[in-house]
Amino acid sequence: MANTPGFYVFEGLDGSGKSTLTRRLLDLLQSKDVPAICFAEPTRYESGIYLRKFLSGEIELSPEKQIEAFLADREVSLQRNILPSLSEKKIVLLDRYMYSTAAYQSGENFSAREILEKNIERKFPKPEIVFYLDLKPEEALSRLKVRDTTADRFETISALQKIYKAYEEILPKNTIRLDANLSPESIAELALNHIDY
Numbered sequence: 001m002a003n004t005p006g007f008y009v010f011e012g013l014d015g016s017g018k019s020t021l022t023r024r025l026l027d028l029l030q031s032k033d034v035p036a037i038c039f040a041e042p043t044r045y046e047s048g049i050y051l052r053k054f055l056s057g058e059i060e061l062s063p064e065k066q067i068e069a070f071l072a073d074r075e076v077s078l079q080r081n082i083l084p085s086l087s088e089k090k091i092v093l094l095d096r097y098m099y100s101t102a103a104y105q106s107g108e109n110f111s112a113r114e115i116l117e118k119n120i121e122r123k124f125p126k127p128e129i130v131f132y133l134d135l136k137p138e139e140a141l142s143r144l145k146v147r148d149t150t151a152d153r154f155e156t157i158s159a160l161q162k163i164y165k166a167y168e169e170i171l172p173k174n175t176i177r178l179d180a181n182l183s184p185e186s187i188a189e190l191a192l193n194h195i196d197y
Contacts, residue, residue, distance in 0.1 A: 006086055007125060008195060009097040011167065012133035013160055015143035016180040017187065021133065022093045024188035025195070029091060034197045039081045040095035047073035063109035067118060070101040074124060082125075091197060098124055103166040112166035131191050132171055135180035137161045 010018040022038045029036040042048035042055075051069050053059045061069060074097075085092050098119035106112035135143075137160035144155050176194055178187050 006089070006091045006196075007082065007094070007127045008092065009094045009099070009127040009130045010133070011096065011099045011103075011130055011171070011175075012180060013135050013137065013140040013163060013167075014155060015140040016133035016135040017184060018095050018133055020184050021131070021178075021187055021191060022095045024184060025093055025191055028188060028192055029195070029197060032197070034091060035089060036091040036093065036197075037085050038093045038095070039077065039085075041077050041097060041100070042070075042073050043077045043081065045073070045076050045080065047076045063105070063107065066105055067101070067110065067115060070105065071118065071122060074098065074101075074119070075122070078124065091195065094127070097127065097130075099130060099167065099170060099172075102170050103163045106162070106166045112170045116170050126172070126174075128174070128196070129194055130172055130175040131194075132167065132175050132177050133180040133187070134177050137164050139181070 010022050012018050019040070022040075026036055026038040042051040047069070050059075051073055054061050054066065054069065077094075082092050082094065098116060101119065102112040102116040105115055137157060140160050141155070141157050176191070178190055180187070182190075
């Protein structure tokens with residue numbers, strides 16, 4: 001599938017402010033009467049709940065099974081959320097996509113590029129723009145420590161450093177980098193300038 005206008009993806013380390021940004025952008029677009037909708041991966045469907053159990057450490061999966069689980073949930077995300085919304089001419093804002101899977105699941109068994117290639121082989125649509133909230137791993141960890149949520153398996157300095165490096169290897173040419181240390185309002189305004197509506 002060719003690039004789909006109206007499909008925007010938000011990437012970055014945990015704690016970088018992706019979820020806040022997608023919600024703010026959704027509010028800004030809707031305030032201008034622009035049809036828009038916001039989703040996140042993993043999904044809230046059964047395939048996503050299964051993944052969240054892995055991320056929280058409740059279950060263990062082999063590297064191969066991890067990637068298969070992410071690909072399966074992405075299929076659900078596309079078929080039930082993203083593609084129907086795009087066909088309704090809505091702007092789709094997605095918190096995490098194939099680039100997260102590539103960066104987070106990379107390691108001894110699979111490189112970030114290999115994982116990204118597995119996604120591309122499935123013909124998953126490429127977003128119009130990838131917004132990357134750039135935040136150093138040390139800063140991300142300090143933000144995560146003040147959260148009340150229980151840490152997931154990637155919330156260590158070594159894991160975050162590995163993910164940060166992997167992102168640098170696989171972010172596409174249509175990536176817009178945003179300084180995650182700016183105020184949420186400033187980041188949202190900067191991102192809005194790149195959204196075609």
